Amino acid sequence: MTDSTEDTENTAAGQWWRRLSTGLKRTSASIGGAIADLVTKRRLDHAVVEELEEALIRADLGMETAVAIAGKVGEGRYDKQVTPEEVKAILAAEVETILAPVAKPLVIDPAKKPFVVLVVGVNGSGKTTTIGKLAARLTAEGRKVVLAAGDTFRAAAIEQIKIWGTRTRSPVIAGTQGGDAASLAFEALETARSQDADVLIVDTAGRLQNKSTLMGELEKIVRVMRKVDASAPHAVLLVLDATVGQNAMSQVEVFTRTAGVTGLVMTKLDGTARGGILVAVAAKYGLPVHFIGVGEGVDDLAPFEAKDFAKAVAGIE
Numbered sequence: 540m541t542d543s544t545e546d547t548e549n550t551a552a553g554q555w556w557r558r559l560s561t562g563l564k565r566t567s568a569s570i571g572g573a574i575a576d577l578v579t580k581r582r583l584d585h586a587v588v589e590e591l592e593e594a595l596i597r598a599d600l601g602m603e604t605a606v607a608i609a610g611k612v613g614e615g616r617y618d619k620q621v622t623p624e625e626v627k628a629i630l631a632a633e634v635e636t637i638l639a640p641v642a643k644p645l646v647i648d649p650a651k652k653p654f655v656v657l658v659v660g661v662n663g664s665g666k667t668t669t670i671g672k673l674a675a676r677l678t679a680e681g682r683k684v685v686l687a688a689g690d691t692f693r694a695a696a697i698e699q700i701k702i703w704g705t706r707t708r709s710p711v712i713a714g715t716q717g718g719d720a721a722s723l724a725f726e727a728l729e730t731a732r733s734q735d736a737d738v739l740i741v742d743t744a745g746r747l748q749n750k751s752t753l754m755g756e757l758e759k760i761v762r763v764m765r766k767v768d769a770s771a772p773h774a775v776l777l778v779l780d781a782t783v784g785q786n787a788m789s790q791v792e793v794f795t796r797t798a799g800v801t802g803l804v805m806t807k808l809d810g811t812a813r814g815g816i817l818v819a820v821a822a823k824y825g826l827p828v829h830f831i832g833v834g835e836g837v838d839d840l841a842p843f844e845a846k847d848f849a850k851a852v853a854g855i856e
């Protein structure tokens with residue numbers, strides 16, 4: 540590796556770190572503020588540990604995780620003066636331990652051509668934006684991507700996908716609003732195959748209010764695509780909006796049952812003080828987390844990295 544490549548990589552990594560830590564400011568400020576308030580002037584005691592537990596629960600890390608982490612902070616430190624930095628370091632280490640096993644890249648198997656990625660999630664969770672960002676990333680890596688505007692429920696979603704298609708020079712297979720999503724997915728897979736595409740990304744509607752319709756529609760999309768490729772879809776990504784907090788848990792439950800989710804993307808971590816929800820989801824479900832989103836821009840989606848995320852949540856610079 541030449542020096543200049545190394546520089547570029549360092550800069551890119553540095554830029555992402557800034558985006559991530561800025562994006563997670565609301566979460567880290569809430570936790571960090573609580574830690575500073577709690578331990579700056581007091582020796583560690585039961586009450587401090589309990590208050591820390593509460594701060595972690597408020598940041599949506601989940602009851603069990605919050606209790607476990609606060610317990611770790613207390614271990615062997617009662618009646619001692621600890622610094623906020625020490626507590627943040629323990630917090631980051633514990634969060635990293637929980638997240639490391641789930642931080643897994645989305646691996647595009649070149650033997651599957653096209654590699655079919657089905658994207659599911661409730662309305663407004665950020666599916667379409669994530670698909671656009673993902674298409675940008677994959678095309679930048681030299682892959683040929685085709686997009687399927689399978690959220691036929693909303694005209695705006697179809698338009699949005701088309702814009703991303705133009706931006707990333709990816710063909711978009713789109714029907715009309717109210718059209719049949721499954722036949723669109725079928726047509727998209729045939730087209731992607733005939734165009735020798737590497738990846739097909741399929742958007743879907745996410746009307747959670749009617750679970751049986753949702754289930755029926757997703758099952759139909761899968762069934763129909765399997766007529767073209769019996770192994771499709773090769774990845775089913777569930778897009779979760781971090782701002783919904785604990786509600787994300789029930790979404791994971793519904794979609795894993797109905798859509799055979801293989802991995803998660805968590806968006807809008809920049810818009811909430813409760814980014815700890817990612818930790819709670821990881822601790823409970825153990826599903827791979829592939830990407831996180833910290834903004835609306837094309838560069839605001841990055842592969843999920845446990846150590847960086849843990850440091851950002853704890854507010855370590």
Ligand SMILES: Nc1nc2c(ncn2[C@@H]2O[C@H](COP(=O)(O)OP(=O)(O)OP(=O)(O)O)[C@@H](O)[C@H]2O)c(=O)[nH]1
Pocket residue numbers: 660661662663664665666667668669690693696699743744745806807808809810831832833834835839
């Ligand atoms: N701040 C922030 N906004 C995001 C992020 N990801 C998506 N958004 C915004 O969230 C809104 C909803 O995103 P969409 O991509 O339209 O969501 P969707 O799940 O496709 O929604 P439907 O088309 O209604 O199913 C848009 O305004 C996006 O710009 C993120 O990581 N951070």
